Amino acid sequence: MTLPDSPNFLVFLPTFNRPRMAAALLRELLAQAAGRRVHIQIYDDGSYCDYGEVLALVAAHPDRVAYRRGDNRGRAGLWQTYNEVLEEARRSQPDYLVFLQDHSAIADGFFERLDRAWRDIPDADKTVVNLPREPRTYLRWWSSVTLNIQQFAATEILTSGWVDGSWFAGPKLWQLPLTPLEPDPPVIPPEIACRGPYPLIQLSEKILAAGGNLYTLLAPLLAPRLLPEPNPAARTVRVCITTYNRPANLALLLRQIAAEAADWEVRVDIYDDASTADYSAVRALVDSFGGRCRLFQAEKNLGKRGYWKTYHRILRSLADVPEEYFVFLQDDVEICDDFFDVILDCWRAVPERRKIALNLQVDNWGNDHRWTRKKCPVQTAGGRSFLLSGWFDGFWFGTKATLEVLSYAVYAIDPQRWIDDPRMSSGVFQQITGRLTTVGYNIYRPAQSLVRVIPSPSVMNSDVRDGFPIHEVNFRGRAHPPKGDDY
Numbered sequence: 001m002t003l004p005d006s007p008n009f010l011v012f013l014p015t016f017n018r019p020r021m022a023a024a025l026l027r028e029l030l031a032q033a034a035g036r037r038v039h040i041q042i043y044d045d046g047s048y049c050d051y052g053e054v055l056a057l058v059a060a061h062p063d064r065v066a067y068r069r070g071d072n073r074g075r076a077g078l079w080q081t082y083n084e085v086l087e088e089a090r091r092s093q094p095d096y097l098v099f100l101q102d103h104s105a106i107a108d109g110f111f112e113r114l115d116r117a118w119r120d121i122p123d124a125d126k127t128v129v130n131l132p133r134e135p136r137t138y139l140r141w142w143s144s145v146t147l148n149i150q151q152f153a154a155t156e157i158l159t160s161g162w163v164d165g166s167w168f169a170g171p172k173l174w175q176l177p178l179t180p181l182e183p184d185p186p187v188i189p190p191e192i193a194c195r196g197p198y199p200l201i202q203l204s205e206k207i208l209a210a211g212g213n214l215y216t217l218l219a220p221l222l223a224p225r226l227l228p229e230p231n232p233a234a235r236t237v238r239v240c241i242t243t244y245n246r247p248a249n250l251a252l253l254l255r256q257i258a259a260e261a262a263d264w265e266v267r268v269d270i271y272d273d274a275s276t277a278d279y280s281a282v283r284a285l286v287d288s289f290g291g292r293c294r295l296f297q298a299e300k301n302l303g304k305r306g307y308w309k310t311y312h313r314i315l316r317s318l319a320d321v322p323e324e325y326f327v328f329l330q331d332d333v334e335i336c337d338d339f340f341d342v343i344l345d346c347w348r349a350v351p352e353r354r355k356i357a358l359n360l361q362v363d364n365w366g367n368d369h370r371w372t373r374k375k376c377p378v379q380t381a382g383g384r385s386f387l388l389s390g391w392f393d394g395f396w397f398g399t400k401a402t403l404e405v406l407s408y409a410v411y412a413i414d415p416q417r418w419i420d421d422p423r424m425s426s427g428v429f430q431q432i433t434g435r436l437t438t439v440g441y442n443i444y445r446p447a448q449s450l451v452r453v454i455p456s457p458s459v460m461n462s463d464v465r466d467g468f469p470i471h472e473v474n475f476r477g478r479a480h481p482p483k484g485d486d487y
Contacts, residue, residue: 046072127212224440243331307426349382356441385447
């Protein structure tokens with residue numbers, strides 16, 4: 001039974017390679033839609049993950065949910081998605097249009113609280129209200145800007161100048177004379193690009209120019225999606241290693257992994273960036289794993305500027321693998337004794353539900369807070385010491401949830417990065433850091449380093465490494481460190 005005079009909500013849910021998260025959000029929306037006029041449209045942007053759970057929910061609620069899958073547009077096609085959403089709103093004329101991201105969780109009373117907040121705002125020109133996942137964190141991001149915060153009845157809002165990733169709107173949005181959004185220009189000036197996806201910048205500017213007003217709701221109606229922890233009995237791990245012209249170092253690492261795999265089901269994927277060195281010893285070790293180790297070789301060297309392509313290939317290859325845990329390494333490290341057990345113990349010791357990844361290296365670069373300026377105290381729980389980190393590093397541990405938040409994908413890195421400064425790094429881990437932390441997840445690292453870099457020349461970052469060499473701080477160690485030719 002539909003509540004009398006209940007507003008009509010059109011919920012648009014785009015999704016890409018987040019099947020478990022999308023299914024969880026859809027279940028929440030359907031549960032709260034009972035007795036209300038709510039229609040949900042799901043747009044799958046060409047996912048290559050299994051969406052069977054979502055499709056089952058769609059089939060069970062044909063009057064409430066519509067599902068459409070198209071070719072992958074990515075961020076470059078976001079303007080088309082927004083044009084289609086606005087056109088559908090003009091056609092169906094809902095009371096509210098709600099645009100949600102698939103890695104969000106909704107609060108209790110979601111639809112009722114949206115309606116109340118909208119009615120509380122007395123501005124006749126209100127057009128879009130943003131829904132940040134963590135309003136107080138959102139305010140801290142803009143702490144250097146004078147903010148116009150207003151209170152209307154039980155609703156606290158912030159006057160805004162932009163449309164964010166999740167939002168809701170009233171009829172004024174599709175009544176304004178807005179021209180369609182256009183494709184991204186070939187080059188977006190940095191001062192504009194830093195404001196967010198270009199289609200959202202366009203939409204914000206068009207709304208404001210047409211006389212509409214934008215707000216941000218300072219109430220926690222959305223939160224980061226928390227996926228269940230893997231089965232406590234799970235001891236399956238996939239190790240992904242990138243390599244280039246370091247066959248001796250890689251051979252050492254493979255022998256160490258094999259020695260640590262006694263109580264684990266370990267599979268290893270090696271991604272060779274078109275090395276020119278002799279990898280025959282590595283191939284022999286790959287064969288010795290009995291089908292549990294694979295060596296992938298790139299057709300051409302992608303190097304630093306193409307490292308995002310290498311990492312994207314790795315993440316995409318993991319979309320349908322059965323392992324619960326994942327370890328990412330590079331070919332110039334050795335691992336500590338009891339490597340997998342220590343990682344898992346440390347991961348489980350971190351009591352926070354929003355943990356998303358565990359860095360494995362503690363080095364002099366991290367300890368001087370070079371990247372984030374964050375100083376986090378060491379915490380101890382479950383016999384392990386760890387601390388919150390503000391940075392995602394190249395040696396890390398995560399679960400399927402980590403990969404799903406990242407949509408099993410790395411976005412293209414703007415080559416302008418190296419035109420401005422050729423010494424800049426690949427940008428991959430900077431991108432991943434932002435994508436994880438800005439949506440409310442936390443990265444940790446142990447107090448002891450679980451890997452140690454073997455001294456060898458850096459190909460990607462030689463200019464920087466020569467001036468600031470890396471050395472581990474408090475490496476947990478091995479009972480029998482390698483000697484001689486192993487280096």
